[in-house]
Amino acid sequence: MKAMASVVSSLNSFPERMPRVAGMLGALISESQFDFWAREFGSITAWRRVFARVQSLRMEGAETLSIELRPNRNFQSAEPGQHVNVSVEIDGRLCNRSYSLSRPAEGGCVSISVRREPGGLVSNYIHDHLRVGDVLELSQPYGELVEGLAGAPTQLFLAAGSGITAIYNLIAEQARRGEALRGELWYWEKQVERFCFTEELDALCQTHPQFSVRRFCNAGDSSSLYSTGRLSPEVAAPLCERYLNASVFACGGSAFVGAARELFSDVAGGFYAEAFSPPQRLGEAVAEERFFEVSLTRSGQTIAVSSQQSLLDALEEAGHQPPHGCRMGICNSCSCGQRSGESQNQLNGEQLRGAGSVRLCVSRANSNIELDI
Structure with a gap:
């Protein structure tokens, strides 16, 4: 144990040694054992995690x-x-x-x-x-929203609710790099007290005179600081004229991003979006509940699943803990191999017959299936 503590302490001080040390320790200790003892000694050092x-x-x-x-x-x-x-x-x-x-x-x-x-x-x-x-x-970071920033002299940012987190990061990173901000942010919240990054955004408006922020709130405040109205053709009309061929970024719930896409995708020079909303509950899409068997090839177990629940929910109810992340079909963390049978993606209706990759969080069984779990 003292030897292990010494190794962990050394890696805390000199993390660049990790690849070489991992090679030497590989024959003596497993990856999971190393990570466990590193945590026991209060370190965040890990083999690969x-x-x-x-x-x-x-x-x-x-x-x-x-x-x-x-x-x-x-x-x-x-x-x-x-x-x-x-x-x-x-x-x-x-x-x-x-x-x-x-x-x-x-x-x-x-x-x-x-x-x-x-x-x-x-x-x-x-x-x-x-x-x-x-x-x-x-996890490692993922997402491609940043791709639209390159070579975009004028930008329109649209954010609703917690969609402001990704949008604010895009804006703040440009300012941090010393780039001039040219464009607008339109930002919607349901209540005034929910607005985020207020001081930071107002400061950016002061230091970047060609950048402005307009906040929308339909409840709780009649102040002139806040506009009202949803993202609609009437509200967006002046933006469509001002940002013809510009880069447009939208982040928020699926309905909000869908409205933004319909309004701006044809007039923008580039439209970049991230949507997050829980998908339609699987049970609502199936009139008659049926039950199927899901065979787990790695564990050798078989579980019963309902046609009105996601494969991820069914696996968790049976005591399994498959990797997952967003539970909305976005991040792909729960994707696994399907070897046989038929499953259906409830976001787009696509059916997977036979072998392929299935997203457990948004897919249900249409027949008995085999999963590589």
Whole structure:
């Protein structure tokens, strides 16, 4: 144990030694054993997994908590507008959710912002229990929203609700790089107290005279600081004229992003969007409930699943813990191999017959199937 403590201490001080040490230890200790003992000694060093220590906590508005994290050396560089999956153990169960990176990466740290959702298991746990010094496990960053920034002299940003986290990161990163901001941000919230990054955005407007922010709120305040109205053809008409052939970025719920796409995709020089909303509940799409068998080829087990539940829900009810993230069919963390049978993606209706890759969180069984789990 003393020898292991010495190794972990050395890697904490000199993380660049990890690849060489891993090669030497490979014949003596497994990856999971190394990660376990590293955590026991209070280190975030890991063989390949990404662990991050909480550096600071800060409220953004009334319901959003920004978390500054220092990940270990396994974390790859992140781009603005990307997401990470966050793993949290709650009552002995490992839960995963996807959150946008919300501030430019600086000094080896990254930030995420988590909005408290009514009934949200992970968001409420994070708000109520997370403390400075705690350790979270992260995925590698993913998402391609940043691709639209290159060579875009004029930009229109559209954000609704927690969609502001990714959009703010895109804007702030450009300012951090010393680039001039030219364009507008239109930002919708349901209540005034939910607006995030208010001071930072107002400061950017002061230092970048060709950039402006317009906030929309339909309840709780009659102040001239806030406009009213949803994203509609009437509201968007002046934007369509001003930003003809410009780059348009939209982030929010599926309905909001769908409206933005319909309004701007034909007039914009480029339309870039990320949507997040829980998909239609699978049971609502199936009139008659049926039951099928799902054979798990790795474990040798067989479980019964309903045609009115997702494969992920069925597996979790049976005591399995397959990897997952957003639970909305976006991040692909839950994708696994299907060897035989038929499943159906409830977001787009596509059916997978035979072998292929299936997203467990948004797919249901249409027959007996085999999964590579």
